[in-house]
Amino acid sequence: MYVAVKGGERAIDNAHAWLAEERRGDPGVAELGIAQIREQLALAVARVMAEGSLYDPDLAALAIKQARGDLIEAVFLIRAYRTTLPRFGAARPVDTGAMACDRRISATFKDLPGGQILGPTFDYTHRLLDFALAADGMAPPDAPQSEASAGAMAHVTEFLAREGLIQPEAQGSATPRDLTREPLDFPADRPLRLQALARGDEGFVLSMAYSTQRGYGRTHPFVGELRIGTVAVEMDIPELGFAIELGEVVVTECETVNQFTGSRTEPPQFTRGYGLVFGQSERKAISMALVDRALRWEELGEDNVGAPAQDTEFVLYHADNVQATGFLEHIKLPHYVDFQSELELIRRLRAEAIAGQAREAAE
């Protein structure tokens, strides 16, 4: 009986209905609210906003709910939605020096102006499952409070820059290219690379960074500074002649200070890697800084040792998880036309090879 693929339309509708049911799970269990996801799965929300390139905690929470917790699927939902949004213009660069920091640490100086602020970190927790959390309705005790520190908190690298110990950054072109509005093009300059890394898959960027630490393009990084907090987003309004504040975003910023003994073109000095990510995403921000630094080998006159993290094309073409997941998973779509042509080819080549062996045996 020949049934093949008839009835695709009904199969799709039924699959969607089943999916909706599975997404909801047992109706006897209370449904998750968007606000619950936003507040209690905040790091997942941050990741979806970062890789989705759209800062909207409520939409990210909705995407996580709709995607049944599959974060790459949630990123994809956010990206597809982002496509439909008009672009009014570009904001001013955010001033992370004026950040209201929840967390600010430096691994290079024991103490520094502004101090070390641990903030809400997992760093020194013991990873013991807290069974008390399994019980509902347990509010944690209030965390101790102190006065917010007043004024801007200087970046650690500024102290090094005063002594001329760290390589100064050239002022980039006024408006960087927009990766989401122009095709990726090589050579990719640093703003473009940073954009791609900022929205790149956390796992991929992490692995690339890790590979440099293990010797594939080592860059000797120190975390000069890691800060997480709220910054204002401002936009110049031509009609007004000045900038107005549109809102606030939480970002994580990491600046690495990398040992550098000099090269053919540069004197010995420290160099920098930079990471900036939406939300509280410090693993991603540190990874990004390491990969950024590894990709700068050419401008700093370092040798290309053939490490994957030094290969701009390799990193930029494979960092995007929405692209990667789509192309990877598309091989489950029907390919029987191509497979059929391969089948014919293999049958013919085999027949010829077997006939050839038979001839040789006879001779």
Add this chain to the structure above:
Amino acid sequence: MNHTDYNFAYLDEQTKRMIRRAILKGVAVPGYQVPFASREMPMPYGWGTGGVQVTAACLVPEDVLKVIDQGADDTTNAVSIRKFFEKTAQVAVTEKTLEATIIQTRHRIPETALTEDQILVYQVPIPEPLRFLEPSEVETRKMHALEEYGLMHVKLYEDIARHGAIATAYAYPVKVEGRYVMDPSPIPKFDNPKLESPALQLFGAGREQRIYAVPPFTQVVSLDFDDHPFDPSKAPHPCALCGADDSYLDEVITDDAGGRMFVCSDTDFCAGRREDAP
């Protein structure tokens, strides 16, 4: 958060204009891969986002759209894409090749000859025919610019030396109008002769951000050697349903004992022949 009103054919007019510019450039330089700022679509990369964007940029309300995957109108992804345009562009749809003004396809060219009034839109996974010989995009663009196709000929030659034949059965490379080597998308090589057509053929690769084109009546030559001419082979059987012996066939396994039958992959062609038969 309630956004149900999308523009005609989903994409905004600015984006469509950008895509049309890329298409026009592609038509002006046949076989050349034009970079374009591919958008994130509401279906995954690999599901035909390039083709969908090209179709969206070409559609007008009067169009009649046909969507096929593996030659068939009722494969799940063809159904899904057709529904997408029914919903976002409210255009008429058809399964009849001759009635369609735009046909979006994955992996096949319809058996029925196309006309000057039709556009065939291909979904392309990897637009670069040299990609598996040279992984770097910077290098392959240079090779195209310099018309440096020796590597491809060496590959085809090595196939012959090793297997006695060119071991490429689909996505068989072609040279367009004597200039650019082009990937015809993963169509079986059986379809390659149909690339010379009165219809406009547009190729969209969303993830790889490339559009290219074969304008009507453009010369398209499948790469080969004088002593090993191109052979558009297919399964040596007639269709078990309509009896056609000149159409591309799918092999369908019919029982546990290895029983099989061969049927047309182009479902509209096959159904049409069965209707016409006395």
